[in-house]
Amino acid sequence: MKKIVILGAGTGGTMMAHHLSKKLNSKEWQITVVDDIQDHYYQPGFLFVPFGNYTLDQIRKPQTSLLPRNVRFLNQATKKIDPENNSIETSSGEKLIYDVLIIATGSRIVPEETPGLTEEDTWRKTAFDFYTADGAAALFPAMNNFKGGNLVVHLAEMPIKCPVAPLEFVFLADYYFKRKGIRDKVNLSFVTPLDGAFTKPTAKKAFGNLMQQRNINVITEFNISEVDGQNKVIKSYDEKEVAFDLLVTVPVNMGSKLIEDCDLGDELFFIDTDPATLQSKIKENIFVLGDATNVGTSKAGSVAHFQSEILTRNILDFIRGKPFSASFDGHANCFIESGNKKGMLIDFNYTQEPVTGSFPLPVIGPLPLLKEARRNHLGKLAFRWIYWNMLLKARSIPFVSAHMKKSGKNIV
Numbered sequence: 001m002k003k004i005v006i007l008g009a010g011t012g013g014t015m016m017a018h019h020l021s022k023k024l025n026s027k028e029w030q031i032t033v034v035d036d037i038q039d040h041y042y043q044p045g046f047l048f049v050p051f052g053n054y055t056l057d058q059i060r061k062p063q064t065s066l067l068p069r070n071v072r073f074l075n076q077a078t079k080k081i082d083p084e085n086n087s088i089e090t091s092s093g094e095k096l097i098y099d100v101l102i103i104a105t106g107s108r109i110v111p112e113e114t115p116g117l118t119e120e121d122t123w124r125k126t127a128f129d130f131y132t133a134d135g136a137a138a139l140f141p142a143m144n145n146f147k148g149g150n151l152v153v154h155l156a157e158m159p160i161k162c163p164v165a166p167l168e169f170v171f172l173a174d175y176y177f178k179r180k181g182i183r184d185k186v187n188l189s190f191v192t193p194l195d196g197a198f199t200k201p202t203a204k205k206a207f208g209n210l211m212q213q214r215n216i217n218v219i220t221e222f223n224i225s226e227v228d229g230q231n232k233v234i235k236s237y238d239e240k241e242v243a244f245d246l247l248v249t250v251p252v253n254m255g256s257k258l259i260e261d262c263d264l265g266d267e268l269f270f271i272d273t274d275p276a277t278l279q280s281k282i283k284e285n286i287f288v289l290g291d292a293t294n295v296g297t298s299k300a301g302s303v304a305h306f307q308s309e310i311l312t313r314n315i316l317d318f319i320r321g322k323p324f325s326a327s328f329d330g331h332a333n334c335f336i337e338s339g340n341k342k343g344m345l346i347d348f349n350y351t352q353e354p355v356t357g358s359f360p361l362p363v364i365g366p367l368p369l370l371k372e373a374r375r376n377h378l379g380k381l382a383f384r385w386i387y388w389n390m391l392l393k394a395r396s397i398p399f400v401s402a403h404m405k406k407s408g409k410n411i412v
C-alpha cells in the first residue's frame, strides 16, 4: 500500500484529502491527515464575532465530520518531518512513512514578537486580535463596552493571512458605531507598515478613498517597535506614537512552529515552494499549499482552494511518473466587507493587479469587481455555506476557475 500523508487539517489539508480520495484507489493508496485540532473553524467568520454577528458555535464544526470516510485522521500534532527518510513523527512518538507528503500547516499569529503586546495588563485587556477563535471572542465584549475614544486597527508586518481582513475590521467598526449612534465619539485609525491602505496600487487607491469618506485616519509606514500598555500608545522605530484606548492588532504572522523546529522554512518559517507546480524545494515528493508556502500571492482560503485543484493534478502526475501538467498562476479573490451591508470584491494573480469588471461571468457578473455593492456583501455571507458544503469537499463552484479569467475584466 502506498501512502500519502497530509500535515494540517485546515482549509488546504481538508480540500486535498477530498480531492485525492476521489481520484485514487483506496486499495492502493492510504491517505492520512495529521492535526491535533478537534474543531475546524471557518476563519473568515472570526471577523464578524467581535461585532456580534456570529458566535463561535456558528462558525465551527468537528473536524471528524469534514473528512472523507476512506481517509484516516490522526488527531495529533506532528513534531518532526524527516525528508531524508520520508517520514514524520507525531507528538506521541508515532512514526509514519510516506510516498508523498503534503504540508498544509498554515500560518499562526505570534504576538510575542512585538515587545509589550503580551503584557498581562495589556493583552486581551486593551489590546486584542481577531485572528484566533479566543481573540475574536474576547474582543466581542470589549467592542460592546466601548463607549468612545481612540480605536486603533493595526497590522504589525506583512505578510499576514487575509491581508484585507484589517481593512474590513475598520470598515465594520465604522458601521457598528454608527448604528450604535456613537460614531462621533470614536476616533478610528488604521495603522499600517505599508505606504497605503493595501499592497496592490489599484486596490490601495479604492480602499484609501473609502477610508477618507468614512473619516478613518490612515497612518502609513508605521513599523511598530513597542506597545506601551501603561500609557496606551503604540510606538514606531522612527519615534512616531499613536494613542489608543482599544487596540485591535494583527500581530506578526509566521509559519507553523513545526517548520521552525525542523528548520524547513525561511526567516518567517514559510516554505520555499515552486510558485507554479507547488512542489517544495525541500524534496521532490514534498508539496505545499495554502498559507504555509512562500509564493507571491495572498495567503487566503481562495488561494488554497485554487491551489488544491492544481496540486491534485500535479500529484497525480508525480505518482504516475509524468511531467507536471498544471501550473498555478497565483489566482486569488477576496470579498471585502465595507460596512452599510455592502462589500467589494477583488480578483488578481501573480502578475495581474485587481481590476474593475465583473465576476465570475463577463458582463452579467453578477458580482462587480473593485466596487462597493450589496451583492458582494451577500456573496461574502453566502461563502460560509459554500465553504462547508462545496470548497472543503472539493466540489467545483460553477463558472469559477483555478486560473484567473481575463474576459469581462478591464485589463490594462
Ligand SMILES: Cc1cc2nc3c(=O)[nH]c(=O)nc-3n(C[C@H](O)[C@H](O)[C@H](O)COP(=O)(O)OP(=O)(O)OC[C@H]3O[C@@H](n4cnc5c(N)ncnc54)[C@H](O)[C@@H]3O)c2cc1C
Pocket (backbone or CB within 6 Å): 007, 008, 009, 010, 011, 012, 013, 034, 035, 036, 037, 043, 044, 045, 046, 047, 076, 077, 078, 079, 104, 105, 106, 107, 130, 131, 132, 161, 162, 165, 256, 257, 258, 289, 290, 291, 292, 299, 300, 301, 302, 303, 304, 333, 334, 335
Ligand atoms: C480573520 C480572518 C479572516 C479571513 N477571511 C478570509 C476571506 O474572507 N477569504 C479568504 O479567502 N480567506 C480568508 N482568511 C484566510 C483563510 O482562512 C486562510 O488563508 C486559510 O484557512 C488557509 O488555509 P491553510 O490550510 O493554509 O491553513 P489553515 O486553514 O489555517 O490550517 C492549518 C492547519 O495546520 C495545522 N497545523 C499547524 N501545525 C501543525 C503541526 N505541527 N502538526 C499538525 N497540524 C498542524 C493547524 O492546526 C491547522 O488546522 C481569513 C483568515 C482570518 C484569520
